[in-house]
Amino acid sequence: MVWLSFHRSEPRGGVRLTRASASNRSRTVDRRRFLQTGAAAVAAISATSCSRSRTKWRFLTDQDGRTLAALCDQIVPPDDYPGAAEAGAVEYIDRQLMRHYRRHRAAYRRGLADTDRLSLSRFGHPFAELSAIQQIEVVHNLERERRAFFELVLNHTMQSFYGTPRHGGNRDAVSWRMLGIPDPPVRGRANYDLTKPGRP
Amino acid sequence: MKKVNAVIVGAGAGGGVVAKELTEAGLSVVLLERGKWYTANDCRKDDLRNQRTTVLGNAFGPPDEGNPRVVVGVDGREFVALPSEGAYSNNAACVGGGTLSWGAQAWRYMAQDFRMRSTYGALAGSTLEDWPIAYDDLEPSYEKAEWEIGVSGDDSGNPFKALRRRALPMPPLPPNREYEVMLPAAKRLGLHPFDIPMARNSVPYNGRGPCMRCRWCVGFACEVDAKNGTHNTVIPRALATGNCELRTGCMTKEVLTDERGRATGVAYFDEHDRLQTQPADFVVVSCAAIESARLLLNSKSRLHPRGIGNRYDIVGRNLQGHTYTGAAGVFDLDVYDDIGPGAGLAISDFNHGNPGLKGGAMLANEFIRLPIHVVGGLPPGTPRWGAAHKQAMRDYYKRTIIVMGPTQEMPMAESRVQVDAKVRDRWDLPVARLSGDRHPHTLEIGRAMCEKAALWLKEAGAVRTWPLPPGRGVSGGQHQAGTSRMGDDPKASVVNRHCQIHDLDNVFVVDGSVHVTNGGFNPALTIMAVSYYASAGILRMWRGTGLRS
Numbered sequence: 001m002v003w004l005s006f007h008r009s010e011p012r013g014g015v016r017l018t019r020a021s022a023s024n025r026s027r028t029v030d031r032r033r034f035l036q037t038g039a040a041a042v043a044a045i046s047a048t049s050c051s052r053s054r055t056k057w058r059f060l061t062d063q064d065g066r067t068l069a070a071l072c073d074q075i076v077p078p079d080d081y082p083g084a085a086e087a088g089a090v091e092y093i094d095r096q097l098m099r100h101y102r103r104h105r106a107a108y109r110r111g112l113a114d115t116d117r118l119s120l121s122r123f124g125h126p127f128a129e130l131s132a133i134q135q136i137e138v139v140h141n142l143e144r145e146r147r148a149f150f151e152l153v154l155n156h157t158m159q160s161f162y163g164t165p166r167h168g169g170n171r172d173a174v175s176w177r178m179l180g181i182p183d184p185p186v187r188g189r190a191n192y193d194l195t196k197p198g199r200p
Numbered sequence: 201m202k203k204v205n206a207v208i209v210g211a212g213a214g215g216g217v218v219a220k221e222l223t224e225a226g227l228s229v230v231l232l233e234r235g236k237w238y239t240a241n242d243c244r245k246d247d248l249r250n251q252r253t254t255v256l257g258n259a260f261g262p263p264d265e266g267n268p269r270v271v272v273g274v275d276g277r278e279f280v281a282l283p284s285e286g287a288y289s290n291n292a293a294c295v296g297g298g299t300l301s302w303g304a305q306a307w308r309y310m311a312q313d314f315r316m317r318s319t320y321g322a323l324a325g326s327t328l329e330d331w332p333i334a335y336d337d338l339e340p341s342y343e344k345a346e347w348e349i350g351v352s353g354d355d356s357g358n359p360f361k362a363l364r365r366r367a368l369p370m371p372p373l374p375p376n377r378e379y380e381v382m383l384p385a386a387k388r389l390g391l392h393p394f395d396i397p398m399a400r401n402s403v404p405y406n407g408r409g410p411c412m413r414c415r416w417c418v419g420f421a422c423e424v425d426a427k428n429g430t431h432n433t434v435i436p437r438a439l440a441t442g443n444c445e446l447r448t449g450c451m452t453k454e455v456l457t458d459e460r461g462r463a464t465g466v467a468y469f470d471e472h473d474r475l476q477t478q479p480a481d482f483v484v485v486s487c488a489a490i491e492s493a494r495l496l497l498n499s500k501s502r503l504h505p506r507g508i509g510n511r512y513d514i515v516g517r518n519l520q521g522h523t524y525t526g527a528a529g530v531f532d533l534d535v536y537d538d539i540g541p542g543a544g545l546a547i548s549d550f551n552h553g554n555p556g557l558k559g560g561a562m563l564a565n566e567f568i569r570l571p572i573h574v575v576g577g578l579p580p581g582t583p584r585w586g587a588a589h590k591q592a593m594r595d596y597y598k599r600t601i602i603v604m605g606p607t608q609e610m611p612m613a614e615s616r617v618q619v620d621a622k623v624r625d626r627w628d629l630p631v632a633r634l635s636g637d638r639h640p641h642t643l644e645i646g647r648a649m650c651e652k653a654a655l656w657l658k659e660a661g662a663v664r665t666w667p668l669p670p671g672r673g674v675s676g677g678q679h680q681a682g683t684s685r686m687g688d689d690p691k692a693s694v695v696n697r698h699c700q701i702h703d704l705d706n707v708f709v710v711d712g713s714v715h716v717t718n719g720g721f722n723p724a725l726t727i728m729a730v731s732y733y734a735s736a737g738i739l740r741m742w743r744g745t746g747l748r749s
Contacts, residue, residue, distance in 0.1 A: 074585070074586065075585040075586070075589075076585070076589075076590055077586060077587050077590065079587060079590065079591075081590075096256065099256075100255075100256045100257055100264075136586070139585075154584065154585055155255070157585075158575045158576075159248055159255055159256075159572065162247075162570075162571040162572045162574075162575055162593075163247045163248040163571075163572050164245065164246050164247040164248060166244075166246060167246075167248060167256070175593075176571065178593075178594060179571055179593065179594065179597045180598065181415070181538050181571075181597075182538065
């Protein structure tokens with residue numbers, strides 16, 4: 001229960017984790033637990049300080065963020081349930097561009113600029129300001145002409161929306177609710193006392 | 201370092217079993233593992249970072265940094281592959297190896313699987329051969345593996361299985377909805393469905409509790425430690441003897457040999473990347489088919505100029521895995537009930553005896569699928585993005601059943617592991633280079649299995665089915681096998697029936713590498729059974745002092 005709340009909303013959850021650990025456990029905090037708690041606290045602090053800086057993104061520019069949000073929303077559009085952007089797709093991608101997807105940074109920079117350039121030349125406005133019909137036309141064009149970039153955005157958007165909420169996408173487990181599968185009830189950990197000797 | 205009786209390289213399905221068998225017999229053992237020791241507490245239900253979905257990396261190693269391989273595609277184009285990419289053919293790098301995060305299907309091969317050449321004759325372009333040992337030789341070891349590792353299930357309804365002397369130690373898990381839909385259909389078709397043997401506790405066993413039926417199974421470590429591998433069974437038992445020292449984070453560089461050509465131990469990089477030497481009376485190589493071959497090939501010396509066991513250029517050849525094929529079907533009712541591990545029902549009707557085909561596959565309902573697995577697996581013709589894709593996810597997620605199975609591959613000498621001449625890993629060791637393809641007959645068998653799976657789904661009420669056809673390219677992956685094949689002829693095989701290198705009597709290869717053919721089943725229980733069998737042989741030789749130096 002503890003670590004799940006941490007993933008749902010980072011700063012608040014991080015603090016909760018610290019508090020929960022402190023109350024559940026008196027002096028017998030083992031080394032692993034201590035490290036996890038410490039890491040969570042550090043994550044909470046860094047997430048807070050990031051949100052205070054001028055742009056909310058780690059890698060993207062504000063304009064990148066607007067274009068990417070609109071692009072993600074054409075890949076998983078809002079309907080009865082939120083679209084990819086509202087569920088955190090840009091947060092997911094921006095975060096991974098600092099981590100596992102560092103190798104895709106140049107592709108995103110160039111691809112998002114190309115998307116806006118294409119939109120301007122076709123419809124006179126950047127991608128985010130186009131109508132849905134115009135955006136879909138641009139996306140079809142990207143799928144044909146900028147295949148590699150389009151595949152990246154497609155895959156990463158799907159990962160964000162249908163993957164675990166812990167990486168910033170699928171906010172509030174929206175896609176799992178949409179598919180009618182429960183948010184993971186933590187059945188195992190509750191019975192799992194890590195302070196007892198002999199348990200792994 | 202102090203000399204020990206045995207150094208075992210790799211703490212996976214093979215090495216873990218050997219460590220336990222040797223240490224319980226009183227031998228001193230150092231068990232080297234390049235990865236870490238994860239426990240149930242390291243279970244993270246991360247849909248994007250585990251051993252099955254690796255878009256954000258492997259959860260249980262190896263890391264993407266510093267562990268490349270070179271892969272030659274069927275078009276001849278060669279490229280560097282990272283561990284989280286499919287072409288890399290990764291299994292895992294951790295204590296327990298693949299058995300930490302596997303689906304845990306624990307199959308015995310059938311009697312014919314050890315006698316493929318005798319059963320089907322030669323096949324042009326394939327090195328199809330018999331094993332030098334038969335099912336009957338391994339039967340006691342299979343039983344030992346089932347009881348020591350812990351297997352649940354019930355294959356009493358499978359008339360095709362080879363003789364079993366003792367039933368499985370645990371009953372099967374209760375059925376999920378897929379099982380209930382597919383079972384009567386199989387019976388109506390005259391097939392013989394039964395409960396898959398699984399190394400998963402259905403009742404408390406070995407001091408650990410039963411499966412809690414969650415969605416995050418294959419590819420993940422088990423949060424409640426109900427999934428059984430070597431990491432939570434035989435390796436702790438080896439350590440409990442006091443005779444085994446497990447060293448994690450240790451990458452073995454080479455098997456060392458003396459001026460007479462005999463092995464003296466291994467050189468390895470410890471967790472701080474310092475080069476160390478571990479002397480031993482004998483060496484057991486258990487790194488799985490790709491890395492075991494790489495270690496043997498990288499162990500060059502004056503008397504072993506092409507690597508250990510490679511006098512006749514066989515090490516690394518016959519790389520195989522399984523060609524997964526089957527079908528998906530959509531139903532007009534919900535068939536998904538969110539109860540793991542998902543897979544539960546199998547048929548063995550098509551493993552052998554298919555007219556015109558040299559083998560086949562076990563077919564089973566697929567493991568429970570996370571939403572991310574279904575994104576690219578919707579019915580053919582579904583748009584890949586947009587409102588229609590989102591709607592299709594809603595329409596089909598709970599209404600799709602996949603039936604598939606591991607088609608037994610026709611081994612090929614050209615499908616192989618070599619060491620690359622240029623690319624090196626972070627320890628400056630030449631990396632594995634994978635090249636080859638699958639035999640056309642493997643693809644033919646695979647396509648036949650697609651049709652069988654589709655028939656079963658249609659009988660169960662699927663309103664639409666589509667095939668999941670075989671892929672091309674060199675095989676391997678988590679079921680990798682064959683690269684140090686076992687045989688009686690030293691010119692046509694690498695190890696003898698005791699997994700001992702033909703021309704170097706104090707080096708053993710004990711893992712899937714020794715499989716001559718890989719059965720139409722998940723291979724881990726066979727790897728474990730072979731490991732028990734080989735350990736008994738090693739201990740006999742040890743007592744005869746043949747291995748002491």
